[in-house]
Structure formats: C-alpha cells, structure tokens
Amino acid sequence: MDAPVPQPTARPGAVIATLAFAGTTAAIMQTLVTPLIAELPQILGTSSSNAAWVITVTLLVAAVCVPVVGRLGDLVGKRRMLLACSVPLVVGSVVCAFASDVVTMIVGRGLQGMGMGMVPLGIALLRDVVPAEKLSGSIALVSASMGIGGAIGLPLAAAVAQYADWRTLFWGSAALAAVVAVLIYLLVPDVPAGAKGQRFxxxxxxxxxxxxxxxxxxxxxxxxxxxxxxxxxxxxxxxxxxxxxxxxxxxxxxDPLIDLRTTARPRVLLTNLASVFIGFGMYASMLVMPQLLQFPEATGYGLGQSMLAAGLWMAPGGLMMMVVSPLGGKLTNARGPKSTLICGALVLAAGYFASLALIGSAWGVMLATVIISSGVGLAYGAMPALIMSSVPLTETAAANAFNTLMRSLGTSIGSAVIGVILSQMTTTMGGYTFASEDGFRTALLVGGGLALISGAIAAVIPAARAAAAGQETTDPATEPEQPAKV
The missing domain is CATH 1.10.287 (Helix Hairpins)
Structure with missing residues (x-):
C-alpha cells in the first residue's frame, strides 16, 4: 500500500499553536506536584517513600504508554489518538483533585501519565499537515514545548501551592486539558492513518x-x-x-509495535543514542539548579531562595526555548537537522561549563539555565526532524514516540546518577547533612561531559540517503544534510 502524501492544512499556524499548547500542558502535568513533594506525606497521610510513588508512577505509565500511543496513531489516526490522550489527562486531574489518600492520588497521576504521548503524536502529525517551508520551525517549537511547559509550570505550581489550596492545581490542570481537547477537535485536521489496515x-x-x-x-x-x-x-x-x-x-x-530494522538504521540509531545523553543533560540542571537556589545561605554556596522564587529564577530558561525554537528551525532548513543537533549539544555543554563560574549568585544561575535551555531547545527540535527524515511515513508516530522514550530514559538515568553523586558527596552543618558544593560541581561537570558525548555522537550521524519511493521523506525541511555553499 502506498504511503499517504502529506496534505498541508489551510491553517498551519493554528495547528502548530494547538499542538505546542498541548505539549506545554502535558509538561505542566509532570511538574505539577513538585512544590508539594515535602507536604505530600502529611496531605495524604502516608510515608515519604509511599508519597514518592506519586511522581514515579507518572514516569512509569508514560514510558509504557508513549510507544503504544504512537503506534496506534499510525494505525487509527494521529488526531484521534490526540483526542484520546486528552481524556486521561482530564480524568486523572479530577481524580487527583478529589484524592484524600495516596492510592487515589497514585491512580490519578497514573492516568495523567497515559496522556504524555501528545508530544510525539503532535510532532508526527506536523509532517502530514504543515507545508514543507514551515515544518522545521514547527517541529522545533512543538518538541521544545515539553521544556517550556516544565519551566513555566514550576513557578506557577509553586505560586498556587503557596497561596491557594493544593487541589486548585489539579482543577486548573483539568481545565487546561479540556481546552486542549476542544482546540484539537476544532483546529487539527483529520488525515488518513499511515498504517491503516495493519494489526496492532x-x-x-x-x-x-x-x-x-x-x-x-x-x-x-x-x-x-x-x-x-x-x-x-x-x-x-x-x-x-x-x-x-x-x-x-x-x-x-x-506488523511490529516498533520496527527494529528501521530503528537499527545508523541515522535513527545514533539519533536515539544521542537523545539519551541529551535527556540526561537536560535533567541534570533541573535537579541541581533548584537545590542551589533553595539551599540556606549559611552553607556558603546556597542562595536561600523560596520555592516560588527559585521557580521564577529558572522560568527564563523555558522562555528561551520558545525564542530559540524558530532559530533552530532556520538552521535546520539551511544546514540540516544534524548540524542543529550538534550545535544544541555544544551549547548545552557550554552552559554546564559556564555554570561552574556562575552558580555563586541567583543571576548567575539564571544565566547558566538560559544557556543550557537554549542548547536543549536546539537539540530537541533537531532530533524529531532527523528521525522523520529516516523512517517511512507509515511509522512517523511510532518512531517519534520511541525517540521520546529514549529522552525519557536519559532523564531517568540522569536523575539516578545525579542523585547518587549528591547523596555521596555531602557536608554536615548544624546536625543536618547537605549535598556539598563539590557534589553540585561534580554533577554539573558530568552534565557537561555527557552533552559533549551527545555532540560527538551527532557528528557521526550519516547523511540522509536518497529517499526510496514510499519509504523515506523528501521534505526539504527534514532531509538536507548538504554543506552550505560559501
């Protein structure tokens, strides 16, 4: 069966804005409970270890559901699956809003995790409906929406948690998810499923x-x-x-869930491998910077900021992703997504190494976060473009979902590794044990080093092969790897 031909929509701007808003909303769901971590045991009447599952369950459910949702998007239609993803986001938020015990909260957060497939689905849909000249920039913006939502959602959630009832957080997230569903229904066109007729x-x-x-x-x-x-x-x-x-x-x-033969192509395999290291690099700063901002000034390296203030200091990083995304799209159009990924990795590494000299003040932390976020924005926009230039149209959603999974795997490994570093390199003061300044600096060095590794991996990604009929894209926004003429 021939692969479907992309049909540009009459309102690409509305589609791009809707899908970026959907990704931002999904990211906000992930950071929603961060300000409540210390209070969850008391709120839910449980132990700290049990309360930690409120965060862990979202990660686990998202990891399982994202590849499945991606494949279903190829089989039954991406718009239909986008609407399907909005349902557990709304229901999960409502369940959490009514929760009075840890089991109910875990169920609600698990339902929210089921909706995290919106971003890879949205990116794959762009290839079907957005004109080629706008594709690179739109991919970059929607892909970066996860970082944008995380950076914006943290101070918003902190403000609500500090000045209002915690249940308001979940009622607000339910309303956002409902708005996303309405916008998708009204503005996102339906296109034929690329793998219609294949079995799940x-x-x-x-x-x-x-x-x-x-x-x-x-x-x-x-x-x-x-x-x-x-x-x-x-x-x-x-x-x-x-x-x-x-x-x-x-x-x-x-009819596999994920075509491993396609995934094993050097261009796809190396992009996914680089994604693991980029995901690690992104999350390392998200663990280190808020702690440095909130640690007491008496430690000699902490900056004594409240949770709300710390979130506000880090928010410009998310806004910078929004600024950098269209620039990354232009770079991809000019030099190809491989060049954009390399630049993103190098900027990410530069941000980590610069942070070693900047973390002595809140302004310095903000500047380092802006640089790091710029690198993430460039890299996150390039990776889906690399993937979609290398897979059949019938596998775009599944391939993007697998790439998203690789990023999530990187963030999970990053969380564990940085956690080990900070727990092993400690200092004691006033009877309390803190992660030491050397521990934070080591974590930043590790983040920078892994960003360099991702850049090295990106550098050996092979150029796009000539597209085989019905097998690989010929979109100029995702294919070119030709050196620019001087």
Whole structure:
C-alpha cells in the first residue's frame, strides 16, 4: 500500500499553536506536584517513600504508554489518538483533585501519565499537515514545548501551592486539558492513518511495557532500595531478559509495535543514542539548579531562595526555548537537522561549563539555565526532524514516540546518577547533612561531559540517503544534510 502524501492544512499556524499548547500542558502535568513533594506525606497521610510513588508512577505509565500511543496513531489516526490522550489527562486531574489518600492520588497521576504521548503524536502529525517551508520551525517549537511547559509550570505550581489550596492545581490542570481537547477537535485536521489496515502488536506492547517497568523501577528506586539489593538487581535482570525476548519477537512478527530494522538504521540509531545523553543533560540542571537556589545561605554556596522564587529564577530558561525554537528551525532548513543537533549539544555543554563560574549568585544561575535551555531547545527540535527524515511515513508516530522514550530514559538515568553523586558527596552543618558544593560541581561537570558525548555522537550521524519511493521523506525541511555553499 502506498504511503499517504502529506496534505498541508489551510491553517498551519493554528495547528502548530494547538499542538505546542498541548505539549506545554502535558509538561505542566509532570511538574505539577513538585512544590508539594515535602507536604505530600502529611496531605495524604502516608510515608515519604509511599508519597514518592506519586511522581514515579507518572514516569512509569508514560514510558509504557508513549510507544503504544504512537503506534496506534499510525494505525487509527494521529488526531484521534490526540483526542484520546486528552481524556486521561482530564480524568486523572479530577481524580487527583478529589484524592484524600495516596492510592487515589497514585491512580490519578497514573492516568495523567497515559496522556504524555501528545508530544510525539503532535510532532508526527506536523509532517502530514504543515507545508514543507514551515515544518522545521514547527517541529522545533512543538518538541521544545515539553521544556517550556516544565519551566513555566514550576513557578506557577509553586505560586498556587503557596497561596491557594493544593487541589486548585489539579482543577486548573483539568481545565487546561479540556481546552486542549476542544482546540484539537476544532483546529487539527483529520488525515488518513499511515498504517491503516495493519494489526496492532499486543504481545509486543505487553513485552515492552513489562521490560520498561522493570528497568525504570530499578533506575528510579535503586537509590532507595540499594543498588546492590536483590530487588534492584532482580529488576535489572528481568528487564534484560524481557527486552531481549521482546526484540526477538519484534523482528519475527509481521506488523511490529516498533520496527527494529528501521530503528537499527545508523541515522535513527545514533539519533536515539544521542537523545539519551541529551535527556540526561537536560535533567541534570533541573535537579541541581533548584537545590542551589533553595539551599540556606549559611552553607556558603546556597542562595536561600523560596520555592516560588527559585521557580521564577529558572522560568527564563523555558522562555528561551520558545525564542530559540524558530532559530533552530532556520538552521535546520539551511544546514540540516544534524548540524542543529550538534550545535544544541555544544551549547548545552557550554552552559554546564559556564555554570561552574556562575552558580555563586541567583543571576548567575539564571544565566547558566538560559544557556543550557537554549542548547536543549536546539537539540530537541533537531532530533524529531532527523528521525522523520529516516523512517517511512507509515511509522512517523511510532518512531517519534520511541525517540521520546529514549529522552525519557536519559532523564531517568540522569536523575539516578545525579542523585547518587549528591547523596555521596555531602557536608554536615548544624546536625543536618547537605549535598556539598563539590557534589553540585561534580554533577554539573558530568552534565557537561555527557552533552559533549551527545555532540560527538551527532557528528557521526550519516547523511540522509536518497529517499526510496514510499519509504523515506523528501521534505526539504527534514532531509538536507548538504554543506552550505560559501
């Protein structure tokens, strides 16, 4: 069956704005409970370890659902799946708003995690409906919306948590998700499903889900359970066995959840590998900078800011992503997405290394965050363009979902590694133990080093091959890797 030909919509601006707003809303859902972390045990009448599942469950459910939602987008239509994703976002928010115990809150947060497939679906849909000359910039903006939403959502959530009832956070998120659903219904056109007629790979979905849950549980909870504990090691072993079995199944089945042969193409494989390191690099700063801002000044390196003030100091980073995204799109049009990814990785590394000299003041932290966020914005816009220039039109949503999963895997690993660094490099003051200044500086060095590694990986990504009929895109916005004429 021939691949569908992209049909530009008459209102591309409205589509791009709607999908960027959807991604921003999904990101806000992820940061929503951050200001409540310290209060959750008291609010829900539970222990700190149980309350931590309120955050962990969203990560786990999103990791399992994003690849599934992406594949369903190729099978039944991306607009239909975007609308489907909005339902658990609304319902989950309402469940959380009514929650009075930890189990109900975990259920609500799990439902919110089911809706996180909006961003890869939206990026894949852009290829179907946006004219070629606007594609690079629109991909960059929608891809960066996760970072934008996270940076903007943190101070907003902190302000609401500080000055209003915490349930207002979830009622507000339910309203945002409902608005997203209405906008998608009214403004996003329906296009034929690229893989219509193929079957859904249920065994593959179950296998990938089990493997990811085992892996991410071990990564995210290993520090609490002990990295050498039987539970952690058992989960790592189970993840390895299940993922290997899943891979064997995916290669043999006719209509796989994720086409591993496509994923193994050097251009796709190296882009996904770079995504893991970029995800690590992005999340390292999100763990380090807020703590430096909020640590007491008596430590000699803390800046004594409140949660709200810390969020406001970091908000310009998210706004910078919005500014950088169209610039990244222009760079992609001129030099190709590979060049944009390399530039993003180098800017990200420069931000980390500059932060070593800037973290002595709130203004310095803000400047370092702006540089780091600029690098993330460039890189996040380039990776989907690289992926979509290398996969058939019938696999765009699934391929983008898998790339999103690789970024999430990077953030999960980054969280674990930075957590280990900060927990091992400590100082004691007034009977309390804090992460030391050396610990924070080491974490920043690690983030910068991994950003350089991602740039090195991006540098060896091969140029786009000539598109085979019905197999690879010829969109000028995603394909060119030709050197610019001097």
């Amino acid at each position: 790979d249920l065994p593959g979905a179950i296998g990938l889900g089990v493997g990811l849950v085992c892996l991410l549980l071990a990564v995210s909870k290993g520090a609490d359970w002990g990295w050498a504990s039987g539970t952690t090691l058992g989960l790592f072993a189970a993840a390895l066995v299940v993922v290997l079995g899943w891979g064997f199944w995916e290669i043999r089945t006719t």
